Amino acid sequence: MANKTVFRVHPSINFARIGSSPEFYLSPETSAGLPLDNTATTGGLPIKPGTESEFVTSNDLRDAEGLLKRQAARFRLYAYELDGLDTYPCKSPAQEIVVGSRLADGRVVKDIVWTAHIANKKAAAYVVVNSQGVNAYADGKVPQLRNQGVYGDVNAPTRLSQLMIDPGPRAIAASAKTNAHFDAVTPASYVDASGKIQEQADYPKYFPTGKLFEPTGKLNTLGEIQTDEKGRLLVLPGFGRTAAQYDEYGDPIPLTGDLNNAGWFDDAGDGPVSATLIFEDGGVEPVFGAWVICGDPGFAPQIRNVVSVWDDVFDVWVRELALQPEIYNPQSGTFNPDYQPDFEAQVRPIFRAANLQRWTTNLPKMALRAHDAVDAISATDEPNRTIMAGLNFIRNPNLPAELNIGVPLMPLSVGDAGTSFLTVTKTQYFFLEQWSKNNFASDKGSGLGAGEMLDMASLSNCLGGRFVPGIEVSYTVRCEDLYMNDWRESGAGPFRVKHKALNYAEVNPKTPFLTGGWIPKHNMTDGLEPGDISKFMSIPWQTDYNSCSIHQPSINTLGVNHTNGNETTLYWSWPSQRPDSVYVATEVVNNVLPQQKWAIRGPGTYALDPKSASTFQKALQSVTDWDRLGIVIQGTAIEGDTYDPEYYLEVQARFDDAANADNPVLMWPFNTHG
Amino acid sequence: MSIPNSPQAAPPTWDIQHLRQHLQYAVDLEFWTIPFYMSAMYSIVDRSSDAFQLIQSVVNQEMLHLQSAANVANAFGLSPSFDAPLYVGQNIPHLNFSLDDPDPSQEPQFQPYSAEIGPLDAARIHAMCLIEYPDWDSDDKPNLQENVSQYANIGEFYRAIRYGAQELQDQIRGGVKQVDFFSSFYRNMPAMTVTESGKNGFYQVGLLFDLITDQGEGIAQSKDDIQTVFQNTADDRNQELDHFDKFEQIRTAPLPATYPLKPTSEYTAQDQEVLEILLEHFAGLRKNLRALFNGKNPEDFVRLMVSVGAAIQNCWKQGVLPRFS
Numbered sequence: 001m002a003n004k005t006v007f008r009v010h011p012s013i014n015f016a017r018i019g020s021s022p023e024f025y026l027s028p029e030t031s032a033g034l035p036l037d038n039t040a041t042t043g044g045l046p047i048k049p050g051t052e053s054e055f056v057t058s059n060d061l062r063d064a065e066g067l068l069k070r071q072a073a074r075f076r077l078y079a080y081e082l083d084g085l086d087t088y089p090c091k092s093p094a095q096e097i098v099v100g101s102r103l104a105d106g107r108v109v110k111d112i113v114w115t116a117h118i119a120n121k122k123a124a125a126y127v128v129v130n131s132q133g134v135n136a137y138a139d140g141k142v143p144q145l146r147n148q149g150v151y152g153d154v155n156a157p158t159r160l161s162q163l164m165i166d167p168g169p170r171a172i173a174a175s176a177k178t179n180a181h182f183d184a185v186t187p188a189s190y191v192d193a194s195g196k197i198q199e200q201a202d203y204p205k206y207f208p209t210g211k212l213f214e215p216t217g218k219l220n221t222l223g224e225i226q227t228d229e230k231g232r233l234l235v236l237p238g239f240g241r242t243a244a245q246y247d248e249y250g251d252p253i254p255l256t257g258d259l260n261n262a263g264w265f266d267d268a269g270d271g272p273v274s275a276t277l278i279f280e281d282g283g284v285e286p287v288f289g290a291w292v293i294c295g296d297p298g299f300a301p302q303i304r305n306v307v308s309v310w311d312d313v314f315d316v317w318v319r320e321l322a323l324q325p326e327i328y329n330p331q332s333g334t335f336n337p338d339y340q341p342d343f344e345a346q347v348r349p350i351f352r353a354a355n356l357q358r359w360t361t362n363l364p365k366m367a368l369r370a371h372d373a374v375d376a377i378s379a380t381d382e383p384n385r386t387i388m389a390g391l392n393f394i395r396n397p398n399l400p401a402e403l404n405i406g407v408p409l410m411p412l413s414v415g416d417a418g419t420s421f422l423t424v425t426k427t428q429y430f431f432l433e434q435w436s437k438n439n440f441a442s443d444k445g446s447g448l449g450a451g452e453m454l455d456m457a458s459l460s461n462c463l464g465g466r467f468v469p470g471i472e473v474s475y476t477v478r479c480e481d482l483y484m485n486d487w488r489e490s491g492a493g494p495f496r497v498k499h500k501a502l503n504y505a506e507v508n509p510k511t512p513f514l515t516g517g518w519i520p521k522h523n524m525t526d527g528l529e530p531g532d533i534s535k536f537m538s539i540p541w542q543t544d545y546n547s548c549s550i551h552q553p554s555i556n557t558l559g560v561n562h563t564n565g566n567e568t569t570l571y572w573s574w575p576s577q578r579p580d581s582v583y584v585a586t587e588v589v590n591n592v593l594p595q596q597k598w599a600i601r602g603p604g605t606y607a608l609d610p611k612s613a614s615t616f617q618k619a620l621q622s623v624t625d626w627d628r629l630g631i632v633i634q635g636t637a638i639e640g641d642t643y644d645p646e647y648y649l650e651v652q653a654r655f656d657d658a659a660n661a662d663n664p665v666l667m668w669p670f671n672t673h674g
Numbered sequence: 675m676s677i678p679n680s681p682q683a684a685p686p687t688w689d690i691q692h693l694r695q696h697l698q699y700a701v702d703l704e705f706w707t708i709p710f711y712m713s714a715m716y717s718i719v720d721r722s723s724d725a726f727q728l729i730q731s732v733v734n735q736e737m738l739h740l741q742s743a744a745n746v747a748n749a750f751g752l753s754p755s756f757d758a759p760l761y762v763g764q765n766i767p768h769l770n771f772s773l774d775d776p777d778p779s780q781e782p783q784f785q786p787y788s789a790e791i792g793p794l795d796a797a798r799i800h801a802m803c804l805i806e807y808p809d810w811d812s813d814d815k816p817n818l819q820e821n822v823s824q825y826a827n828i829g830e831f832y833r834a835i836r837y838g839a840q841e842l843q844d845q846i847r848g849g850v851k852q853v854d855f856f857s858s859f860y861r862n863m864p865a866m867t868v869t870e871s872g873k874n875g876f877y878q879v880g881l882l883f884d885l886i887t888d889q890g891e892g893i894a895q896s897k898d899d900i901q902t903v904f905q906n907t908a909d910d911r912n913q914e915l916d917h918f919d920k921f922e923q924i925r926t927a928p929l930p931a932t933y934p935l936k937p938t939s940e941y942t943a944q945d946q947e948v949l950e951i952l953l954e955h956f957a958g959l960r961k962n963l964r965a966l967f968n969g970k971n972p973e974d975f976v977r978l979m980v981s982v983g984a985a986i987q988n989c990w991k992q993g994v995l996p997r998f999s
Contacts (some may be wrong), residue, residue, distance in 0.1 A: 080885050364855075364858055365855075366855050366976050369973075369975070369976035369977065370976050370980050372975065372977075373976070373977035373981075382950055384947070384948060384985075384988055385951055385981075387980070387981050387984065387986035389981060389985060389987075389988050390982070390984050390985075390987045390988040390991060392983055392984035392987045393983075393984070399722070401720070401722035401881035402721060402722050404722070405721065405722050405727070406909055407909045408983075409721070561911075564722075564727045564730075564909065564910075564911050565908060565909040565910065566906070566907055566908055566909070566910065566911070566913060568907070569907070569908050571925075666858070667858045668858065669858055669859055669907070669909065670896075671861060671907055671908070
C-alpha cells in the first residue's frame with residue numbers, strides 16, 4: 001500500500017450515555033482528570049451541544065424539568081495520507097473532514113452520509129458469571145442462556161424475536177439536517193454502494209411486546225441519530241426505560257438479582273457506525289467505521305479510573321496485536337527494557353487517578369495524604385526519592401498471588417472476576433517499572449494525532465479492570481478477535497471493532513435479521529453485529545449499577561475470603577465510575593468540606609449493614625430513581641459559588657435529604673455485619 | 675483491663691519524672707521494633723508469603739503501639755522524642771531477658787539471636803520472638819527497679835508503667851496532642867486516644883496499655899486469643915493471634931527466600947544512593963514524628979512514613995543492608 005488516502009471515524013469506540021431528558025450534551029473529548037492546557041479544569045467533562053469544546057457546567061446537566069440530560073456520542077471523520085504499512089501513532093497528520101472540506105488532492109466534500117445500527121441482545125444472550133468472567137466461554141463452553149423459559153438456542157429466531165430489541169439501521173445525510181429514531185415507527189434505512197440512502201421497509205424490527213410493566217415510560221426507542229452543523233454524527237441513546245413481563249400471578253416479574261434478571265429489558269445498546277463521503281465531483285468514498293455503545297450515565301466524568309477501558313484495550317493491543325513493537329514483542333512475549341514511557345502520557349495518569357478516588361470514596365486521612373504525595377510526583381522527581389519508590393505499594397499483575405493481597409498494595413478496590421483486588425494492567429505496570437528505574441521520558445508527549453487522541457480519551461473515560469461485568473463494556477474488550485486485526489495493511493487504524501458484513505438489501509421481514517452474534521474464545525473472526533458488546537452487560541443496567549457500590553472481595557471468589565484481611569472488610573467496587581460517597585457542593589461553605597454523604601441516599605436507601613450503603617434497598621427503585629443521582633464535577637464547573645479548583649463535588653442530585661434517616665458515611669476501613 | 679488495688683492506699687513510689695522517663699522508654703522500645711521488623715519483612719522476596727503478611731500485621735500494630743505510648747506520654751505532659759534507634763549486638767532497648775527465670779534467650783529454640791538489622795533469618799526471627807516473649811509471672815507485683823532497662827519482657831515493662839500511671843493518674847490531662855490514625859482499623863476499641871483527665875483518663879490509659887500488651891505477647895501464660903476488643907477488624911487475617919504467636923508461626927516453618935546481600939565493599943554508587951535516601955527519609959520521619967506528637971500536624975508525615983518502607987525495600991532489591999543511622 002502506498003500513498004493512499006484513508007478516512008476513519010473517531011473515536012473508534014464512543015459512548016452515548018442514557019438520560020431521562022430529551023435534551024443532551026456531547027461526549028467528552030478529553031481524558032478524565034488529566035491536566036489541560038490553559039485551563040484549571042481537568043479533562044473528562046462533557047461538551048455543550050453546538051460547541052467545539054466548551055465544557056458543560058453544573059447548570060447544563062439537567063433540563064428545566066429536572067430530568068437528567070443524555071450524553072450524545074459525537075463522531076468525527078479524519079483523513080490520513082498513508083505511505084506503506086500504518087504505524088501507531090500514525091505518521092500521517094490527521095485532517096478533520098467536515099462538509100465542505102477540501103482534501104490534499106483537491107476533492108471537496110459535498111456531503112457525509114452516516115449509518116448506525118443499534119441493537120440490544122441482552123435478554124437473548126448468556127448470563128454473566130461473577131466468578132468466571134470471560135473464562136465462562138473458554139474450552140468451547142458457554143454459560144447458560146438468560147430467559148431459559150423461552151425455547152431455543154442462542155440463534156433461534158423464536159428467542160431473538162421475543163428477546164432481542166432491534167430497530168434496524170438508520171441512515172441520514174448531513175445535508176438533510178434531519179434525524180432518525182431507533183424506534184418501531186421510523187423506517188429502517190441504509191446506504192448503498194453509490195452513497196444513496198435506501199429505505200428498507202421490510203426490515204424485521206423487534207421491541208418488547210405483550211403486556212409489560214414499564215415503570216418510567218414505554219420502552220419504544222434505543223435513541224436516535226442526527227448531525228451537527230458541520231456534518232458530524234451525534235448518536236443519542238435511550239431514556240433509561242425498562243420493561244418487565246408479568247408472571248402467572250399478574251405481577252411484574254421481580255428483580256431477583258443484579259446481573260441477569262429474567263423477563264426484563266432495558267434500552268441500552270450498541271452497534272456499528274459508518275459513513276460514506278460524497279464529493280462534489282460525484283465520487284464516493286467509504287470510511288473505516290466506528291462503534292457506539294449506549295449505556296450508563298457518567299455520574300463522575302472527571303474521576304479517572306486507575307484502570308480505564310483504555311488501559312485494558314491498549315494492553316491487549318500492545319501485548320496481543322503488536323500495536324507498538326517498540327514497547328512489547330508478542331513473539332518473544334517480552335517488554336522492551338529500553339522503552340521509555342512518557343511520564344505525562346503513560347505514567348502520570350495512574351498517579352492522578354489514585355488521588356481522584358477521594359472524591360467518590362470514604363478514604364481515611366492517612367490514605368488521602370499518601371495519595372496527595374503520589375499525585376505530586378512530577379517528571380523532574382527522582383523516582384527512588386518518591387513515595388512510589390520501587391513500586392513498593394503497587395500490586396504486581398504478573399504475580400497472581402498478589403491479586404489477593406489488600407493493603408498496603410494498590411489499587412485497593414475489588415478485583416476482576418475470580419480475584420480479590422484490582423490490579424493495573426501488565427502494560428501499565430511495565431510503564432511504572434520503567435519509571436521507577438528512572439528509564440522514562442519527560443518531554444516525548446503522547447505522539448497521538450487528533451483522531452487518535454479522541455480514541456484514547458473516549459476509552460479512558462470508562463471503567464476498566466473490573467469487568468464483573470463492568471459499566472460501559474465488559475471483558476470482551478480484552479479479546480483480540482473483537483477488533484480489526486489487519487489495521488496496518490487496511491489503513492483502518494487500531495482499536496476498531498470489526499463490523500460483521502450485513503447486507504441490508506436482503507432481509508426477510510418474518511425472521512430476525514440479526515443472530516445470536518459474536519462471543520469470545522470461540523474463534524469467531526467475522527466481526528460483530530449490532531448488540532454484540534452490550535449483551536455482555538447486566539440486565540437491566542440499573543440493578544448492577546445500584547448494587548456495585550461496596551463489597552467484600554469474596555463476592556468474586558465464590559464467597560471464600562482469600563485476602564490477607566478480615567473477611568468482613570468492605571471495599572469499593574467501581575469507585576471512580578460509580579461514586580459511593582461524595583461531598584455535596586451545596587454543603588461546602590467557604591471551601592470547607594462537609595461530612596461526606598452516600599451517593600445514593602434518601603428514602604428507600606437506609607442500610608442497616610454498611611455493605612448495602614449507598615444503594616436503593618429495593619432493586620425496583622433503582623429502575624425508577626436512577627436519574628435522581630447527582631453528578632460529581634470539578635469546582636471550576638460548578639455555578640453559584642467559587643469552589644476550590646481541586647475539589648470535585650456532587651451537584652444536581654434529586655434526593656430528599658430532609659426525609660433521610662441518619663445514615664452516616666463511615667471512614668474506611670469498615671465492615672459488614674455479616 | 676484489670677485495675678490494681680487503690681493507689682491511694684500507699685504513698686506514691688513514682689514521681690512524674692520517673693513516669694515520663696518510662697513513657698519515653700516505651701516510645702523508644704516501640705519505635706525500635708519498627709525498622710527492625712520492617713527490614714526483616716522487606717527482605718522477603720514474596721510479598722504474598724505468610725511470613726511477609728504476618729510480619730506486616732505486626733509492624734502495623736507496632737505503629738499503633740507507638741501512637742498509643744506517645745498518646746499516653748502526652749497525657750502525662752511529655753511530648754516524646756524520637757532518637758535514632760541503635761541496632762547493635764543483642765541489645766534491645768530496656769529489655770533484659772536474663773531477668774526472666776528461666777531466661778528465654780538461653781532456650782535452644784531462640785538461639786542464636788541478633789538485634790542487628792538484617793534479613794529474615796534464624797537470628798532475626800529468634801530475636802523477634804524474644805522481644806514479644808510472654809510475661810510469665812504477670813500476677814506478681816511489677817518490678818519497680820530504678821534502672822529502667824532491667825525489665826525481663828515487654829509485659830513486665832508495661833505493668834510497671836501502668837503502676838506508676840495509676841499512682842499519678844491525677845496528673846493525666848485528656849485531649850493533649852492526641853493522634854489517631856488507627857481507630858477505623860479497630861472498630862471494637864472504645865478509644866485510641868486519651869481524651870479524659872484524672873481517673874477517667876486513667877481508664878483510657880489502661881486500655882491502651884492492655885492493647886499493647888495483649889496484641890504483643892498475649893495475656894501472661896494463657897494461650898488465649900487476643901481479646902476481641904483489641905483485634906484488628908480490617909487488614910489482618912490472623913487478627914486473633916498475638917505477635918509472639920505470629921512470630922512463632924514463622925519460626926517453626928521454613929523461612930521464605932530473601933534478597934541476597936552484597937558485601938559493603940561491592941556497593942555501587944547507586945547502592946550508596948538508595949541507602950542515603952533511606953537515611954534521609956528516616957531522619958525526616960523521626961523529625962515528623964516528633965512534630966506529630968507535639969501537636970504540629972506535619973504535612974509530610976504520611977509521605978515519609980510510606981517512603982521509608984519503599985526505601986527499605988529498594989535497599990534489599992539492590993542487595994544493600996538497610997541502615998537507619
